[in-house]
Structure formats: structure tokens, C-alpha cells
Amino acid sequence: MTSLLKIMDVEKNVDTLHLGPIHLTIEPGTITTMVGANGAGKSTLFKLIMNLVKRDTGSIQLLDIETNGSDESWKQHITYQAQTVIGWEPFTGTKLKDFISSLYPHWNEALFQKIVDLLQIPLDERFAKLSQGNQQKLQLALALPRNTPLLLLDEPTSFLDIPAKQKLMNLLVEWMEQGDRAIFMTSHQSADIMKLSDYIVVLRNGKLMNKFEKESLIHRHRRYWISEQLPEEGIPGEIGRSTRYLVSNAPEQTESFLQQEQITWTQQESLDLEEILTQLIERR
Template identity: 45%
Template structure:
């Protein structure tokens, strides 16, 4: 598989916050969710990838081009959606469309019109006068219509209502099916993760805390209900015990072997599922 994005030993210090070193690779045609608590460094990482904040160390490679150069033509291969559009409050939606479409050679006018109609965005209204939800819908429409190969999204549905979030997810799925596109999405929305992501990258206090294949992660954590009290020592992979007879582990095979060897019986077991697994990893 060809890499759409490579982040190589990247570090960025902002006041007393240190991001990195970050190492990650996004393969073409995949969707990767960037997950972390507030203040973990997700937005800082995305801004650094876009060179809105220059890294102090390391390299960022986009489709084979090093971003730390005077030539910024690589940006035309990326559609970046920040949490808010700065410096554009005085522009109407129609004026923003003209500005954005001139910069991106693969701009899709029909796609833009479809999203605007679906979201019922008032295009003659100035961006700064729109509600936060409509601002985000307009920004999402502008971003997807760039029709770039790599999509970088920073909390793209944070201010959308439930119905609009579902419509947006449908647009993303359709957009992915057009050709081999790549998405890197920072999100707190489990619906986004569940429906879209192939991989999850966790970030904690500026450090990468792991990369997981979504489908495997959902099968990695298991809860056991024992027929007798748990031993006082931790079992393999133990991450939580409730009461005396319920335990959760991220090493279920090793835990089962431990129970069998120790003669400990259990009467029920189940995989805890994706949402709870994500919650454990964010603790």
C-alpha cells in the first residue's frame, strides 16, 4: 500500500506543552480516527501536519513530498477542515465558494451544490452571521468539494445536530467510495468511529498511546464473571475488577489460561465492545 501521509519523529513545543515525538503512517484508501481527551494535542498535530504550526523537529511527508519546503503545492492534495474558519466572517457562502474553488483544480461544483441543498445552508448570509452548526455545515461542504486525495478533519461534526451528523456521515461514506481516498479525522463521536474508521490512533498528553485496527480492538477486551472470588493478585492483562467476581482484561487468552491453571471457574464472559474499549484507552 502507498502512504498518503507520513509523520516522522515530529515534535512541537507550544509554551509548556510538548507534542511528540509522533510517528505515524496513513495508507491510501483508509480512514484513521485520531482519538484523545481534550488538550491531548489532536488539533496541534493536525495544524502541524498542515504547517499552520511548524514542527521543531522531524519530517512530514505528503504523497512523497516533504512539507518543510517553500513549495506548498502539496496542499492542493489535502482538504483540511479546521474546527472554525478564521478571518472569513465578512464573506458570504457564495463568496467563499468562489475563493475555494479557484485554489483546488479538482473542485466538484455539483457535489458542493448537493451538500448545500441537503444542509439547507443560506449561501447569501455572511459566515460570521451563521449559527455554529451552519458554519460547520458550510465548512464541511467546502472541504469535501475540494475533491482532494487526503481529507484531514478536526472535529467536523462537533456543532451539528443529530440529523445533520448522519447526513454528513453518509456524504463521507459516498465520498470515500468514489476512488482511493484517505481520511484522517479527529473526533469524540463514537458514531464516526464506528461507521467510518479502519484504524484508531490514540494520543495522550502529546504522546502517541497506540494505533489499533478498529475491528480487532473491539475483540481485545473481555469481561469475565467468576463462580468464585478473584485472587488478591492481578490476573494477566487486568484493567478493572468490580466487586469480588467480575474482572476485565485486555489479554483474554492469557487470562483464561490463568483461570484454568488456578482452577478458577467462570460462568459468563463477553467482549466489552468498541465504545467501552475506547473509554478504557482514554483513561
């Protein structure tokens, strides 16, 4: 399968942040979520992809077309939903829809209407007058129907109410099923990540860590409840402990060590995604 998006050796200095070198590919049929602390450079990476921020070095290709070259045909194949949009304030939803739908040859009007109905988005008010939540809903209603192979969503659910979040999940699932498409998104909501993501990438100190498949990531982070005294020195796989439990990211090694030391555990379980991500984002 060929990649929709190929990011190779990309580096960028922005103020005090050095981003990169970044390598990442996005394959059709997948949803990848990028997580990282505030200010880690997630939005900057999206802007680099869109060529809204110029890269210092490296290559970014959408369907094999460099996004900083003179051939701008790639723009028809990607939808980018930023956290904040500039220039929409004076226009109503209807007006914005007229502008945007004319730019995308595969615009799906029925889907737009469906999202508007489902999320009850007011179309005749100026964008500036809408609440943050309604602005975000309108942005989504104007993003999904473009039907581009790649959808970049920068924190798409941060202002949504609970029912809207649920509806959006279903909309995104349906959207994915329409063809060989992919979503690359950022989110701080572990519920979004649990329900939608296949892969997780972590951006830390400007570096992008490996692409993790969600289940294998969860499966190999385990907590062992132990009532005996643990040895002081580090246990293989140990990434945390308290007086009652041990946390490991290498269960096989940990278990064989514990067995060898004849330390028994009363219970073991996988960690919640939120705990795992905290670990990955904050690990030094």
C-alpha cells in the same frame, strides 16, 4: 501501497506540552481517527501537518513532499477542516464557495450543491450570522468537493444535529469510494468512530500510541462476569475489575489463568468502544 501522509520523528514544544516523537503513516483507502483528552495536542498535530505550526524536528511528507519546504504544491492534495476558521466571518456561503472552488482544480460543483441541499445550508447569509451547526455544515460543504486525496477533519460533527450526522456519514462513505483517498480525523463521538474508522490512534501526554485496527482492538478487550471470589493479586491481562466482573485486554492469557485456577465465568462480552477508549486515553 505508498502512504499519502508520512509523519516521522516529529517533535514540538508548545507551552507546557511536549508533543512527540510522532510516527504515523496514512494509507489510501483508509479512515483513521485520532482520539485523546482535551488539550492532548490533536489539533496541534493537524496544524503541524499543515505547517501552520512549525515543527521543532522531524519530517512530514504529503505525497513525498515536505510540508515545510519551498515546494508548496502539496497544498492542492490536502483539505484541512479546522474546528474554527478565521477570516470567513464577513462572507456569505456563495462568496466563500467562489473563492475556494477556484483554488482546487478538481472542485466538484455537483457535490457542493448536493451537500447544500441535503444539509439545507443557507448560502446567502454571512458566515458570522450562521449558527455553529450551520457554520460546521458549510465548512463540510466547502471541504469535501475539493476532492483532494487526503481530508483532515478536526471534530467535524461536534455541532451537527442528529440527521446531519447521519447524512454526513453517508457523504463521507461516498466520498471515500471515489478513489484512492484517505480521511484522518479527530472525534469525541464514539458513534462516528464506530461507523467510519478503520484505524484508531490515541494521543496521550503528547505521545501517539500504536495505530489500532478497530476490530482487533474491540475483540481483545473483554469483560468476564464472575460470581466467585477473585484472587487479590493481578490476573494476567487484567485492566479492571469490580465485585462481579473482570476486564481484560489479553483474553487468551486471562482465560488460561482462570481455567488453571478453576474459576468459571458465567458470561463474557467485548467492551464498548467508549469504554475501551476511556481506558486507553486515561491509562497511566
